[in-house]
Amino acid sequence: MKATRSMVxxxxxxxxxxxxALDIFTELQKQIRDFGLEEEIALSMVxxxxxxxxxxxxxxxxxxxxxxPIKPGDVHQIVEEHLYKGRVxxxxxxxxxxxxxxxxxxxxxxxxxxxxxxxVLKNVGLIDPEDINDYIIHEGYQALGTVLNDLTPEETIAxxxxxxxxxxxxxxxxxxxxxxxxxxxxxxxxYVICNADESEPGTFKDRLVLEGDPHAIIEAMIIAAYAVGAxxxxxxxxxxxxxxxxxxxxxxxxxREIGLLGINIFDTxxxxxxxxxxxxxxxxCGEETALIxxxxxxxGEPRSRPxxxxxxxxxxxxxxxxxxETLANVPAIIRNSADWFKSIxxxxxxGTKVFTILGNVNVTxxxxxxxxxxxxxxxxxxxxxxxxxxxxxLAQTGGSSGSIxxxxxQDTPMDFxxxxxxxxxxxxxxxxxxxxxxxxxxxxxxxxxxxRNESCGKCYPCRIAVPxxxxxxxxxxxxxxxxxxxxxxxxxxxxxVELSHCGLGQTAGxxxxxxxxxxxxxxxxxxxxxVCPAGVCPMSGRRAY
Amino acid sequence: xxxxxKQEQDITSYIQALxxxxxxxxxxLIPILHEINAELGYISDDAIKALSEQMKxxxxxxxSVVTFYRMLAHEPRGRHVIQFCxxxxxxxxxGRLVLQKLQEELGLTQGETSQDxxxxxxxxxxxxICGVGPVMIIDHDIYGNLTPDQVPDILxxxx
Numbered sequence: 001m002k003a004t005r006s007m008v009x010x011x012x013x014x015x016x017x018x019x020x021a022l023d024i025f026t027e028l029q030k031q032i033r034d035f036g037l038e039e040e041i042a043l044s045m046v047x048x049x050x051x052x053x054x055x056x057x058x059x060x061x062x063x064x065x066x067x068x069p070i071k072p073g074d075v076h077q078i079v080e081e082h083l084y085k086g087r088v089x090x091x092x093x094x095x096x097x098x099x100x101x102x103x104x105x106x107x108x109x110x111x112x113x114x115x116x117x118x119x120v121l122k123n124v125g126l127i128d129p130e131d132i133n134d135y136i137i138h139e140g141y142q143a144l145g146t147v148l149n150d151l152t153p154e155e156t157i158a159x160x161x162x163x164x165x166x167x168x169x170x171x172x173x174x175x176x177x178x179x180x181x182x183x184x185x186x187x188x189x190x191y192v193i194c195n196a197d198e199s200e201p202g203t204f205k206d207r208l209v210l211e212g213d214p215h216a217i218i219e220a221m222i223i224a225a226y227a228v229g230a231x232x233x234x235x236x237x238x239x240x241x242x243x244x245x246x247x248x249x250x251x252x253x254x255x256r257e258i259g260l261l262g263i264n265i266f267d268t269x270x271x272x273x274x275x276x277x278x279x280x281x282x283x284x285c286g287e288e289t290a291l292i293x294x295x296x297x298x299x300g301e302p303r304s305r306p307x308x309x310x311x312x313x314x315x316x317x318x319x320x321x322x323x324x325e326t327l328a329n330v331p332a333i334i335r336n337s338a339d340w341f342k343s344i345x346x347x348x349x350x351g352t353k354v355f356t357i358l359g360n361v362n363v364t365x366x367x368x369x370x371x372x373x374x375x376x377x378x379x380x381x382x383x384x385x386x387x388x389x390x391x392x393x394l395a396q397t398g399g400s401s402g403s404i405x406x407x408x409x410q411d412t413p414m415d416f417x418x419x420x421x422x423x424x425x426x427x428x429x430x431x432x433x434x435x436x437x438x439x440x441x442x443x444x445x446x447x448x449x450x451x452r453n454e455s456c457g458k459c460y461p462c463r464i465a466v467p468x469x470x471x472x473x474x475x476x477x478x479x480x481x482x483x484x485x486x487x488x489x490x491x492x493x494x495x496x497v498e499l500s501h502c503g504l505g506q507t508a509g510x511x512x513x514x515x516x517x518x519x520x521x522x523x524x525x526x527x528x529x530x531v532c533p534a535g536v537c538p539m540s541g542r543r544a545y
Numbered sequence: 546x547x548x549x550x551k552q553e554q555d556i557t558s559y560i561q562a563l564x565x566x567x568x569x570x571x572x573x574l575i576p577i578l579h580e581i582n583a584e585l586g587y588i589s590d591d592a593i594k595a596l597s598e599q600m601k602x603x604x605x606x607x608x609s610v611v612t613f614y615r616m617l618a619h620e621p622r623g624r625h626v627i628q629f630c631x632x633x634x635x636x637x638x639x640g641r642l643v644l645q646k647l648q649e650e651l652g653l654t655q656g657e658t659s660q661d662x663x664x665x666x667x668x669x670x671x672x673x674i675c676g677v678g679p680v681m682i683i684d685h686d687i688y689g690n691l692t693p694d695q696v697p698d699i700l701x702x703x704x
Contacts, residue, residue, distance in 0.1 A: 358675050
């Protein structure tokens with residue numbers, strides 16, 4: 001299959017639809033096929049783009065050219081001149097000036113399609129992860145040398161702060177600020193922990209970094225330890241990641257052998273050592289206080305906060321907990337400067353993001369792209385479209401604790417702030433893409449089942465509401481739900497957010513909320529019509545609970 | 546193959562050796578439990594008792610840790626343990642039908658061990674191999690991109 005080189009969007013707001021947007025879409029489809037371009041050009045309609053007086057609009061990527069108002073008769077010229085010959089049809093073009101919202105954003109991204117930009121995964125697959133020399137040849141441990149010889153801990157923190165790096169574990173907390181908190185916390189011993197308990201369904205980015213470039217994590221942890229004043233570090237890797245554990249152990253041994261770990265690193269007075277702690281299979285241990293409990297030999301139940309780990313963490317000492325992907329950015333930022341990092345991605349979320357693409361698409365896997373890319377771009381360019389030409393129905397972003405987003409939100413830039421504004425969660429970067437053969441009730445059931453199994457049981461809202469919500473969903477999927485059930489689910493989703501002790505319970509309600517917000521009609525069909533529109537749910541008519 | 550300890554004496558000395566190797570600190574509890582689980586196939590009540598005496602941790606606490614973590618088993622398992630991922634990415638990729646077929650072939654539902662102690666079927670949360678879902682792991686062998694009709698053939702490779 002050829003790679004998509006261009007993307008064409010047709011506005012589909014009510015105004016445009018009135019003025020024949022659908023005809024333009026079919027005409028574009030026909031003309032693109034006539035010119036034999038169907039494999040190179042992705043075509044779709046977008047709900048929330050419009051400019052009064054110029055509808056319907058046709059947008060062409062990556063050139064970010066906007067045409068309008070377009071009649072079916074203009075289509076041939078646009079396809080032949082612009083898409084086939086590569087010449088902009090100037091008389092039909094309108095300026096992006098005075099456009100607001102999404103259009104302004106879309107046109108600002110001129111020419112940004114479709115290259116990947118690898119920072120975190122730069123070495124993965126290229127170097128031998130079991131040979132420290134290969135890492136060193138590829139600029140490895142250079143950043144560490146710079147930090148230990150030329151920078152004070154405070155200057156190191158300033159670089160990270162200036163870069164605008166935000167935690168990649170899902171919450172997006174500014175990394176430099178976290179470092180500063182630990183640096184200024186009182187305590188004779190401090191710890192640095194790398195959170196590699198990657199258990200979010202659909203996420204395996206950290207595994208690939210650990211397996212493919214373990215020394216980058218070691219280097220980043222030494223830098224972090226120097227910056228915050230820690231002398232011991234722990235890499236907490238989930239127990240299922242056998243290869244990652246053995247490679248990390250090997251890398252640590254190699255680094256220790258040549259004096260990068262231990263005492264007087266780089267002939268300075270700085271000492272630091274590191275070991276691996278293997279998890280034992282519990283999703284909740286990705287929560288930083290539960291992770292700390294687990295290292296101390298206890299059940300992984302989250303602690304009450306405050307105090308935060310930055311002041312009282314492992315063994316009640318100030319502790320820095322950073323995600324693998326966050327740390328993997330650190331050596332590159334030191335080597336290339338904070339300004340270089342800020343030049344990638346969006347203003348509020350600089351840098352790249354590793355996304356895992358999964359589900360009913362042609363190509364699944366891992367990509368690293370600048371923050372701010374849209375879901376539509378991911379699906380049409382990197383995932384090479386929907387599998388078997390089926391329709392895109394929804395995406396589940398950020399693993400189970402993320403959001404279910406409908407196709408109408410697929411043009412939202414994927415960065416922390418834009419997603420927050422749209423009320424969805426970026427989470428860990430998993431993008432589960434589903435076609436219209438997926439039933440939202442069934443999907444919500446799977447997600448709630450996950451939370452039901454993974455809830456640690458410490459606090460009531462999560463322990464009681466999550467299984468109860470699962471039962472209600474099961475009844476709905478059997479065709480015996482009631483409309484009152486939907487009110488109960490809605491209340492539960494709100495109360496889980498307000499009353500749960502930790503992030504697990506707080507996000508467990510989001511699939512319920514998302515289903516009821518975006519797919520209420522489909523859920524109601526299960527109740528009122530006793531029909532599962534996708535034909536997935538059993539609908540046996542028997543109460544399960 | 547898991548080693549079964551017949552006498553209490555054996556397990557006490559085995560655990561003593563383990564603690565001598567790893568250390569007495571509470572932080573070593575989970576790493577030690579990992580080793581026992583790998584050696585015995587599960588963590589028996591005898592093992593918990595011996596650990597409790599030697600590490601000076603109440604049995605209730607060790608029990609609560611053992612039952613909390615998914616990778617630590619408190620009940621004996623079959624010779625081959627099948628972990629089937631039931632998280633959303635594998636489900637969307639068609640895992641539902643593969644699990645149905647697997648349950649039919651084995652005559653087991655999740656969490657059960659077969660009468661002849663050959664199979665234990667466990668459904669688990671995400672295993673982190675989602676790029677090739679649906680996924681299952683039998684002992685240490687990973688199977689991806691599963692379809693229902695591959696199931697009998699895969700199972701036939703284990704005795």
